[in-house]
Amino acid sequence: MIEERFDAIVVGAGMAGNAAALTLAQRGLKVLQLERGEYSGSKNVQGAILYADMLEKLIPDFREDAPLERHLIEQRFWMMDDNSHTGLHYRSDDFNEEKPNRYTIIRAQFDKWFSKKVQEAGAVVLCETTVTELLQDARGKVIGVRTDRKNGQVGTDVVVLAEGVNGLLGTRAGLRNRPDPSKVALAVKEMHFLPQETLEARFNLKGDEGAVIEAVGTISEGMTGMGFIYTNRESISLGIGCLVSDFERTGQTPYGLLEKFKSHPSVKGLIEGSEVKEYAAHLIPEGGYKAIPQLFGDGWVVVGDAAQLNNAVHREGSNLAMTSGRLAAETIFQIKSRRDPMTKENLALYRKMLEDSFVMKDLKKYRNMPELLHIRAQNFFLTYPQLVSKAMKEFVRVDGVTKAEKEKATLRSFLAARSIKGIIGDAFNFARAWR
Amino acid sequence: MHIVVCMKQVPDSAQIRVHPVTNTIMRQGVPTIINPYDLFAIEEALRLRDQFGGEVTVLTMGPPSAEDSLRKALSFGVDRAVLLTDRFFAGADTLATTYALATALRKIGAEFGAPDIVFTGKQTIDGDTAQVGPGVAKRLGFIQLTYVSRINSVDVDKRLIEVERRAEGGVQQLQSRLPCLITILEGVNEIRVGSLTDALKAARAKLVRWSAQDAGVEDITKCGLRGSPTIVKKVFAPQPRAKKAEFIELGDKPGEALVEALFQRQTNLESALEKLARGY
Numbered sequence: 001m002i003e004e005r006f007d008a009i010v011v012g013a014g015m016a017g018n019a020a021a022l023t024l025a026q027r028g029l030k031v032l033q034l035e036r037g038e039y040s041g042s043k044n045v046q047g048a049i050l051y052a053d054m055l056e057k058l059i060p061d062f063r064e065d066a067p068l069e070r071h072l073i074e075q076r077f078w079m080m081d082d083n084s085h086t087g088l089h090y091r092s093d094d095f096n097e098e099k100p101n102r103y104t105i106i107r108a109q110f111d112k113w114f115s116k117k118v119q120e121a122g123a124v125v126l127c128e129t130t131v132t133e134l135l136q137d138a139r140g141k142v143i144g145v146r147t148d149r150k151n152g153q154v155g156t157d158v159v160v161l162a163e164g165v166n167g168l169l170g171t172r173a174g175l176r177n178r179p180d181p182s183k184v185a186l187a188v189k190e191m192h193f194l195p196q197e198t199l200e201a202r203f204n205l206k207g208d209e210g211a212v213i214e215a216v217g218t219i220s221e222g223m224t225g226m227g228f229i230y231t232n233r234e235s236i237s238l239g240i241g242c243l244v245s246d247f248e249r250t251g252q253t254p255y256g257l258l259e260k261f262k263s264h265p266s267v268k269g270l271i272e273g274s275e276v277k278e279y280a281a282h283l284i285p286e287g288g289y290k291a292i293p294q295l296f297g298d299g300w301v302v303v304g305d306a307a308q309l310n311n312a313v314h315r316e317g318s319n320l321a322m323t324s325g326r327l328a329a330e331t332i333f334q335i336k337s338r339r340d341p342m343t344k345e346n347l348a349l350y351r352k353m354l355e356d357s358f359v360m361k362d363l364k365k366y367r368n369m370p371e372l373l374h375i376r377a378q379n380f381f382l383t384y385p386q387l388v389s390k391a392m393k394e395f396v397r398v399d400g401v402t403k404a405e406k407e408k409a410t411l412r413s414f415l416a417a418r419s420i421k422g423i424i425g426d427a428f429n430f431a432r433a434w435r
Numbered sequence: 436m437h438i439v440v441c442m443k444q445v446p447d448s449a450q451i452r453v454h455p456v457t458n459t460i461m462r463q464g465v466p467t468i469i470n471p472y473d474l475f476a477i478e479e480a481l482r483l484r485d486q487f488g489g490e491v492t493v494l495t496m497g498p499p500s501a502e503d504s505l506r507k508a509l510s511f512g513v514d515r516a517v518l519l520t521d522r523f524f525a526g527a528d529t530l531a532t533t534y535a536l537a538t539a540l541r542k543i544g545a546e547f548g549a550p551d552i553v554f555t556g557k558q559t560i561d562g563d564t565a566q567v568g569p570g571v572a573k574r575l576g577f578i579q580l581t582y583v584s585r586i587n588s589v590d591v592d593k594r595l596i597e598v599e600r601r602a603e604g605g606v607q608q609l610q611s612r613l614p615c616l617i618t619i620l621e622g623v624n625e626i627r628v629g630s631l632t633d634a635l636k637a638a639r640a641k642l643v644r645w646s647a648q649d650a651g652v653e654d655i656t657k658c659g660l661r662g663s664p665t666i667v668k669k670v671f672a673p674q675p676r677a678k679k680a681e682f683i684e685l686g687d688k689p690g691e692a693l694v695e696a697l698f699q700r701q702t703n704l705e706s707a708l709e710k711l712a713r714g715y
Binding site for chain 1: 452466510628629630631632634635638639
């Protein structure tokens with residue numbers, strides 16, 4: 001072990017790791033942050049939407065120099081069948097506010113900026129350094145890490161595991177299980193570059209305004225999944241994700257789904273003539289509240305995706321990551337300032353702070369949703385979107401058939417696809433899971 | 436032994452985009468890296484230091500953001516990094532660059548000990564001129580050993596070095612006095628991963644940061660754009676040469692169909708071949 005010791009070592013430089021390292025450094029602790037990528041952001045993948053509120057808590061004036069793409073003024077939800085989509089479309093000029101709430105970002109650039117802030121706060125950030133093992137004493141207390149560099153062992157009071165959804169350190173050390181395939185989604189995305197004017201014309205945007213489309217339906221081939229289209233300054237992030245266990249079961253491929261999504265008549269025109277510059281894939285925790293592992297122990301805490309903290313219903317992840325990183329850091333700071341040891345008992349405060357925050361409250365609210373959407377995937381992601389599509393088509397078509405007859409036909413088509421008991425049951429279950 | 440490596444921070448050419456309308460390189464968002472050829476120079480310098488003792492200094496001229504690359508060099512185990520940064524240096528061609536670097540090298544000699552060897556990479560991947568190394572040698576009055584593929588021996592006491600140089604038609608074995616300037620070829624070694632201690636040191640090291648004045652530049656008109664006789668007249672993206680592949684239906688007489696299709700697309704081919712055949 002090298003001579004130098006640190007108050008805390010943060011493993012990983014994504015949203016959670018950066019939030020933790022920043023907070024720890026701001027509180028005056030001696031922090032070492034280790035990242036395997038070439039720089040913070042080089043390996044981080046997200047759609048990506050940034051929620052301002054959680055970042056404001058860390059860096060109040062982030063808007064001054066953070067690399068933000070567009071602030072969102074429009075949200076579209078699409079229910080798709082093979083040739084059509086039924087949409088809910090919310091656009092408001094109120095979102096053109098002084099301090100917008102949501103931005104699209106490109107993580108490779110954003111995280112680099114974030115990491116600079118961490119360094120400026122005084123943390124030592126080492127990239128291209130992979131942590132290969134947690135060092136534990138005879139009683140299992142984490143006392144340091146081993147890296148892939150020569151003479152690469154370094155000691156610390158506490159390790160913050162911000163190693164991402166599939167982090168191997170914690171699972172190897174037996175601190176938590178690897179995520180179950182039915183509890184993680186595999187999402188793939190492409191970056192489509194377009195001239196700024198073209199992009200703005202296609203989405204009816206001006207200046208820094210941005211739009212988001214989120215889509216479910218036949219695009220996921222009956223699997224639990226969702227597609228998305230985000231507008232950046234001069235590119236479109238477009239992707240789709242489904243549960244890993246669903247891919248396993250159906251033999252569908254992620255890139256196959258993506259191709260299908262891209263060639264859908266509602267999508268095709270939006271990306272026409274674009275140049276694809278990037279293809280990325282990422283695992284997303286989808287298990288919700290019930291999938292959250294043990295979050296702390298002797299000499300360690302786990303934050304962000306590694307802790308499966310993701311609100312699948314609202315597509316929120318990075319804000320939960322940032323918040324958990326910050327709260328873990330606050331916990332460590334409090335223990336440290338009392339000069340107490342980083343024991344399991346003391347670090348339990350982290351869990352309590354999470355419980356008191358929106359993170360756990362939101363996840364708890366939707367605790368039954370992941371299972372419901374999974375078990376009833378066929379209905380929610382295939383049958384209902386098709387039925388809605390059909391109903392809409394009947395509704396808008398003028399062909400001499402009486403309206404009463406049309407309504408009857410629509411009802412019949414619903415009942416033919418799913419019994420009245422099934423429909424009401426689904427609605428009931430959905431409402432309960434939402435409550 | 437004091438070895439100085441001149442290196443450059445360049446845009447990662449693998450990730451560069453050319454603006455479709457203006458044809459200029461879009462530098463925004465393109466990650467920067469240490470010029471890959473310079474990595475061989477750094478590693479060779481570190482190996483000599485490990486063998487003979489002494490220090491390795493890296494020197495770069497560039498914008499303040501070049502600090503990232505210098506820190507990276509430090510993480511390999513380099514002892515000292517000097518950043519030559521000043522708006523007066525902006526827009527320099529190779530002539531102005533060699534002037535600034537040579538001035539800084541003299542200053543390095545005065546501050547940290549005279550360099551025994553100055554290393555550069557073969558060339559940079561953004562300028563591709565391979566002129567800066569030789570230019571610096573000329574200005575310093577150093578013997579220049581270019582395109583060196585191997586360092587056979589160094590005699591520190593007698594101040595002699597023996598190298599292999601790849602030349603047209605063969606390999607030259609050269610002996611030279613020290614100090615000298617070596618531009619090293621790619622592939623001669625592999626850059627190391629620094630130890631954890633090196634990496635920590637690099638993250639916290641204070642760089643030596645010199646403006647033109649700090650470096651001892653006497654004639655500012657020889658620096659940057661003003662000191663650069665090179666004029667960029669036009670920048671353009673070359674037309675891609677290859678045409679798209681075509682699929683040809685060959686049917687049941689594939690040979691004939693193929694020849695027919697080729698002759699149709701290359702109208703002069705048939706007569707040219709015929710002429711060639713008659714000639715025999």
